[in-house]
Amino acid sequence: MIFGIDIASMLLGGVAAGMVLFIVSVGLSVTMGLMGFVNLAHGGFAMLGGYAIALAMKHWGLGFVPALVFGFVVTAAASAMLERLLYARLYRASELDQVLFTIGLVFMMIASVTLLIGPENQPLALPTMLQGQINLGITQYRTYSVVLIVVGIVIVGGLWLGFERTQIGAQIRAAVDNRRMAESLGINIARLFTITFAFGSGMAALGGGLGAEFLGLDPQYALKYLVYFLIVVAVGGLGRVTGVFYAALLIGVLDFVLKKYVPQGGTAFIYALTILLLLWRPQGLFGAKAT
Amino acid sequence: MMKRIVAAAVAALAMTTSWAQAQEVKVGVNLPYTGIGAEFAQLVDRGMELYLKLNADKVRPYKITLIKRDVKDPGGANAKIAVQELLTQDNVDILAGWIYSPNAIASAPIVTAGKKLAVIMNAGTAQITNMSPYYVRTSFSMWHAGYALGEAAAKLLNAKTAVVGYTDFPPGKDSLAAFKRSFEGTGGKVIDEIPMGGAGAVPDFTPFFQRAKDKKPDVFFVFVPAGDHAAAVVKTYAALGMRDAGIKLIGPGDITQDTKLQAMGAAAVGLITMHHYHADLDNPENKRFVEAWKKEYGATATPDFMAVGGYDGMAAIVHVVQTLKGKIGTEQALEALKGWKFASPRGPISIDPVTRDIVMNEYLSEAVMKDGRVFQKVIGKIDGVKDACKEQKIGPCAPK
Numbered sequence: 001m002i003f004g005i006d007i008a009s010m011l012l013g014g015v016a017a018g019m020v021l022f023i024v025s026v027g028l029s030v031t032m033g034l035m036g037f038v039n040l041a042h043g044g045f046a047m048l049g050g051y052a053i054a055l056a057m058k059h060w061g062l063g064f065v066p067a068l069v070f071g072f073v074v075t076a077a078a079s080a081m082l083e084r085l086l087y088a089r090l091y092r093a094s095e096l097d098q099v100l101f102t103i104g105l106v107f108m109m110i111a112s113v114t115l116l117i118g119p120e121n122q123p124l125a126l127p128t129m130l131q132g133q134i135n136l137g138i139t140q141y142r143t144y145s146v147v148l149i150v151v152g153i154v155i156v157g158g159l160w161l162g163f164e165r166t167q168i169g170a171q172i173r174a175a176v177d178n179r180r181m182a183e184s185l186g187i188n189i190a191r192l193f194t195i196t197f198a199f200g201s202g203m204a205a206l207g208g209g210l211g212a213e214f215l216g217l218d219p220q221y222a223l224k225y226l227v228y229f230l231i232v233v234a235v236g237g238l239g240r241v242t243g244v245f246y247a248a249l250l251i252g253v254l255d256f257v258l259k260k261y262v263p264q265g266g267t268a269f270i271y272a273l274t275i276l277l278l279l280w281r282p283q284g285l286f287g288a289k290a291t
Numbered sequence: 292m293m294k295r296i297v298a299a300a301v302a303a304l305a306m307t308t309s310w311a312q313a314q315e316v317k318v319g320v321n322l323p324y325t326g327i328g329a330e331f332a333q334l335v336d337r338g339m340e341l342y343l344k345l346n347a348d349k350v351r352p353y354k355i356t357l358i359k360r361d362v363k364d365p366g367g368a369n370a371k372i373a374v375q376e377l378l379t380q381d382n383v384d385i386l387a388g389w390i391y392s393p394n395a396i397a398s399a400p401i402v403t404a405g406k407k408l409a410v411i412m413n414a415g416t417a418q419i420t421n422m423s424p425y426y427v428r429t430s431f432s433m434w435h436a437g438y439a440l441g442e443a444a445a446k447l448l449n450a451k452t453a454v455v456g457y458t459d460f461p462p463g464k465d466s467l468a469a470f471k472r473s474f475e476g477t478g479g480k481v482i483d484e485i486p487m488g489g490a491g492a493v494p495d496f497t498p499f500f501q502r503a504k505d506k507k508p509d510v511f512f513v514f515v516p517a518g519d520h521a522a523a524v525v526k527t528y529a530a531l532g533m534r535d536a537g538i539k540l541i542g543p544g545d546i547t548q549d550t551k552l553q554a555m556g557a558a559a560v561g562l563i564t565m566h567h568y569h570a571d572l573d574n575p576e577n578k579r580f581v582e583a584w585k586k587e588y589g590a591t592a593t594p595d596f597m598a599v600g601g602y603d604g605m606a607a608i609v610h611v612v613q614t615l616k617g618k619i620g621t622e623q624a625l626e627a628l629k630g631w632k633f634a635s636p637r638g639p640i641s642i643d644p645v646t647r648d649i650v651m652n653e654y655l656s657e658a659v660m661k662d663g664r665v666f667q668k669v670i671g672k673i674d675g676v677k678d679a680c681k682e683q684k685i686g687p688c689a690p691k
Contacts, residue, residue: 006505013497119329121493121519123554133532142497142530213530214495216523220327224492259498263485 016145018252019152024207025232027200033176033239040102044109044222049075049205054122072202079201113219124212176239243286319377321388324361338601353617367397374398378405384619392416399423408624412604416461417680430600432678436543437469439653440565445477450509457514459486466514468686496527513542529558549595562658568596568637571667577636646681
């Protein structure tokens, strides 16, 4: 029984962490799959969104859920503008140019936030009903983790439906699989990309806000967790919503278990596992084989 | 003839400039003004500036010029370069600063080669002052709080078992060693030691705290660096219901840093810390200090133990400048500081003439709610604490 509780608490903690990873990373995976654009500033949008959420709660007294909606909308709008103004100019540029541009953008985001708001961590106070412990029958666990898992499942379900059952979802899938063919069928890839880019950044903002309880929120957020987001995308495969979901859960749970039982290893295990996995399957665990 | 006049003029000029230099003491300050340590740099910097501002009459007739260099990060390499440049390009008379232990450790050979008094205003790894004969510390050693808390946990909190969670870098390991040594020396038992990631980023503490909770200790001793880690520690402790499970969270004052405490709110209530300073200390020097700080930097601003490290460090430098009448010889400066006594906001302090480390009081405090704010109530005090590591030559300070 004790053993069962142990497993339950481990799964709950790991899956909750995985959900945050999924919500932030899903947009990165889709935009990368669509355009092959390496957007290292994705973590920056998560950071900006988290700030929008935290500051709206602090200064305007917005509730947690309205603040999340606000953060999503603001970040999606801002990223759509950036996409049209800056990103669009680099679609045909080399990968190195894209990487340099987006990493430069990250540094500018970090510096601007540090200058305007300050280098310190932004506390994001959860509503009291989400704090504390909840009784799940077999074990007591952190309420917020359980809520996060439920929210994550709802989001995955929604995204899956949107991807599989709507016109725009079909267009995205078509474009990820074969961009030229999709283009020649009359699908407007540029418009599609702006929409997915804005939506993905909005999701990142949501992840920034929802995950602040675990990951904190400070200017360095944009770079600190980028490696994790990239690992999730690499393992999950480009442009695959379900792949990213499984990868995020896998990494969330593995990271949690390894940190709990072998804390001496630190984060090294996850990196080592990722390297081994990518040597074995370069297209990711759930990605389609390159043709 | 003309040549002679020019030579005389040059000589005269040289004399006036050297006379002017004797009046001015250049202090080379190295702090992480940008990057993840920017917040700490600001606290120490403000502490130094506040002392100079409040004590302008104690500095006269000399002039103290602060030359500030940004060391950016805790990596060591940048700090080493900054210290070298301060010594060779700016020709400073005294060095000061050091937020991070790795930076002080990396700078030690340069400080030794440069032969200038170097005042450490924060970095707390115990053996740092052994690494260069010119280091003098006005902040603290990890052993001041860690060692004292080990004993207090066993005797005052009646703890039999403890789990230690620490951030995996030199001061963290030092803090673990200090606590373990005295806790086990007083009859307690450390049943688990959990490294909780590096100092650069605040990790998700859930897996580490879950592990600690499963071990069911009487106390959970946590060392994290000052700054943003503490809020996450307190949050995770509350969210995992560890208090209800009967596990007391204790640690050095980094988990209740004044600048972060109010944002934690009610979740901080019940935390027990051992430290040499918090802004709620009740003594006349501290009242003046806190009042002056709020007047200078805003009503919501508060000093903390880092600010005091800078403030007292500058007091030490002013003492040296006065004693040596503005002409800073390094050996004489060290002599002037050995045994120096000062009424600090943290209570009476002095510099141990043997180890060049600080001697000060340690306060056992409990966070309580008072008038709608978190207040640190002193529940125990130990006078004149020396760094146990060097004092007893144990742990990392044992002779090799």
